[in-house]
Amino acid sequence: MRNGDIKAIELTEAAIDRIEHLNPLVNAIASHDFDLARERARTVPTGGVFAGVPTLIKDLTAYPGHTVSYGSRLFAGLRANEGSAYTASLDAAGLVTLGKSATSEFGLIGTTESLANGATRNPWDRSLSPGGSSGGAVAAVAVGMVPVAHASDGGGSIRGPSSFTGLFGFKPSRGRTVSNGMPPDLPTTRLISEHCVSRSVRDSYNWLLATQKPDISAGLAPADIATLPRAKRLKIGVYHRDTFGQSPAPGVETITNKAAALCRHLGHDVREIDGPRMNAKANGKAYFALTGFAINSLLAQARNAMGPAFDPSLLEPYTLDLASRAQTLTHEDIVACTKVLEAATAAANDAMEGFDVLLCPTIGFSAFPLGRHGPDHAPAEIDAMIARLASYTVVASLAGWPAMSVPLFMTDSDMPIGCHFAAAKDRDELLFSLALELEEANPWMPRLLDLQERLRWLNV
Numbered sequence: 001m002r003n004g005d006i007k008a009i010e011l012t013e014a015a016i017d018r019i020e021h022l023n024p025l026v027n028a029i030a031s032h033d034f035d036l037a038r039e040r041a042r043t044v045p046t047g048g049v050f051a052g053v054p055t056l057i058k059d060l061t062a063y064p065g066h067t068v069s070y071g072s073r074l075f076a077g078l079r080a081n082e083g084s085a086y087t088a089s090l091d092a093a094g095l096v097t098l099g100k101s102a103t104s105e106f107g108l109i110g111t112t113e114s115l116a117n118g119a120t121r122n123p124w125d126r127s128l129s130p131g132g133s134s135g136g137a138v139a140a141v142a143v144g145m146v147p148v149a150h151a152s153d154g155g156g157s158i159r160g161p162s163s164f165t166g167l168f169g170f171k172p173s174r175g176r177t178v179s180n181g182m183p184p185d186l187p188t189t190r191l192i193s194e195h196c197v198s199r200s201v202r203d204s205y206n207w208l209l210a211t212q213k214p215d216i217s218a219g220l221a222p223a224d225i226a227t228l229p230r231a232k233r234l235k236i237g238v239y240h241r242d243t244f245g246q247s248p249a250p251g252v253e254t255i256t257n258k259a260a261a262l263c264r265h266l267g268h269d270v271r272e273i274d275g276p277r278m279n280a281k282a283n284g285k286a287y288f289a290l291t292g293f294a295i296n297s298l299l300a301q302a303r304n305a306m307g308p309a310f311d312p313s314l315l316e317p318y319t320l321d322l323a324s325r326a327q328t329l330t331h332e333d334i335v336a337c338t339k340v341l342e343a344a345t346a347a348a349n350d351a352m353e354g355f356d357v358l359l360c361p362t363i364g365f366s367a368f369p370l371g372r373h374g375p376d377h378a379p380a381e382i383d384a385m386i387a388r389l390a391s392y393t394v395v396a397s398l399a400g401w402p403a404m405s406v407p408l409f410m411t412d413s414d415m416p417i418g419c420h421f422a423a424a425k426d427r428d429e430l431l432f433s434l435a436l437e438l439e440e441a442n443p444w445m446p447r448l449l450d451l452q453e454r455l456r457w458l459n460v
Helices: 008-026 034-043 085-092 135-143 159-165 201-211 250-265 280-309 317-325 331-352 379-389 394-399 428-441 445-456
Strands: 029-032 054-058 096-101 148-153 168-171 193-198 235-238 269-272 357-361 403-410 416-423
Touching: 008 029, 008 034, 008 054, 008 096, 008 135, 008 445, 029 135, 034 096, 054 085, 054 135, 085 201, 096 135, 096 148, 135 148, 135 159, 135 193, 135 445, 148 168, 148 201, 159 168, 159 403, 159 416, 168 201, 168 428, 193 201, 201 428, 235 250, 250 269, 250 357, 250 403, 250 416, 250 428, 280 317, 280 331, 280 379, 280 394, 317 379, 331 394, 357 428, 403 428, 416 428
Parallel strands: 054 096, 054 148, 235 269, 235 357
Antiparallel strands: 029 096, 148 193, 168 193, 168 403, 357 416, 403 416
C-alpha cells in the first residue's frame, strides 16, 4: 500500500475472497457488509498506519453501518448508526471493516458457541473451541481471513483465545485507550480493555499507537517498531499455580518452564515466586455479581427501548440466570463486591513489587472440545468454567496491568498454548519491547503461515 504496489480495494477483495472460502471451515463471522467495505476501501485515507488493511470488529462493539447483535438472537439484524471514539480512531488509522467477528452472548462465556451464531471452531483442530469471548476474532486471524482483528478483554477474552490459537494477544493498561462508548457507571466497565489479536508484535503495537489517548503521559513512541530498543535486562518472577492454587496441566507447565529458560538465555533475571495471593472464591463471587448487575442494567435499558419487541426467550439461559441472580443486589452489596476486587488488586500489586514482569501460563490447559461448556449448560458449571479459564489472566484485569499472551511454543500434541507476561500499570512499552525480543528469538509466524496454507486448500 505505502509503495503504491496495491490498492486498498484490491486488499479488500482479497480478504472477501478468503472469508468466502475459509469461513465455512471455522464460522468466525457473525455478519458482514462487503459493499460497505468496498465503499470504504475506495475512499480510505492513505496516511494511516493501517491504510487499506482489512479487519473485523468484535460483535460487542458498535461500528457505523454494520450490525451489532452482541452475540444474541434478541438483537439480530440491529444496525449501528454511530460508533465511538475508539472506532473513529480505527477509521483514522485507515482500517477497512469487512464485518463483525463472532462472540459469546454479551461476551459472558469463555467459549464462542452462541445460540445466535453457532459454534466457532479452532483452526488448529476444528473439533475444539477457540475460547471466548473473542473466539471469532482469533479464528479469523489464525485462519488468514484478515491479518489483524479487533478484540476486547474483561478477564482474559483477548489473551485466552490467543493462547488457544497461537496468536499474539495484548491487553493494554486500564484507561490507556480512547473511549469505547460503554456506560462508565457500570462497575465492570473499568475491567474491559479494547485492543486486537494479531500475528505479529508489530501490528499489535501499531494498533495501540492508533487508539491510545493522545494526552497519555506514558504513550508509546510514534516510531517504526523495528527501531525501538529491546528490553533492558529485566527482573522476571515466574509462577505456576493459579489463583485457586491449582497447577496447570503438565504440558502447560513444561511450556512455562521453556519460556522462563528462554528469558534466562536472553539475559533476564528470572526467579521462581509463589504468585499473587488472592481469595479466588470471593473474587469469583464478586465478579459474577457485578457482571450480573451490569447485564441486568443493560437488559432493563433494552426492555425500555424495545417495548413489546423485547422477547426474553431469545436470550440464552445463562444470560437470564446471571441477570436474575443480580436482581436482589443492593447498593451495599455492590460496594462490598467492589471492595473485594480492590483487595485483589492490592494483592496483585504486592506480587509485582520488586519485579519488572510476571510470567505464568495464560491458561492452565490447551483448547477444549466444542460442546463441553455451551450456553445451555448448568449455570454453576459455566461459572466454574469461566473462573478456571480466567484464573491466571484475571489478575492483570483486576490490577489494570498491561498483559500479553505470547505464542512461543506448542504442546506435544501440536496445539498452541500461550505464555502470559504482565507488567505494572502503564508499562505497556516495556512489555512490547520484551515481546519483540521473544518474537525474534523464537518466531511463531512460520507456524501460522503453514496452518493458513494447509487450511486454504480445504475449501478451494
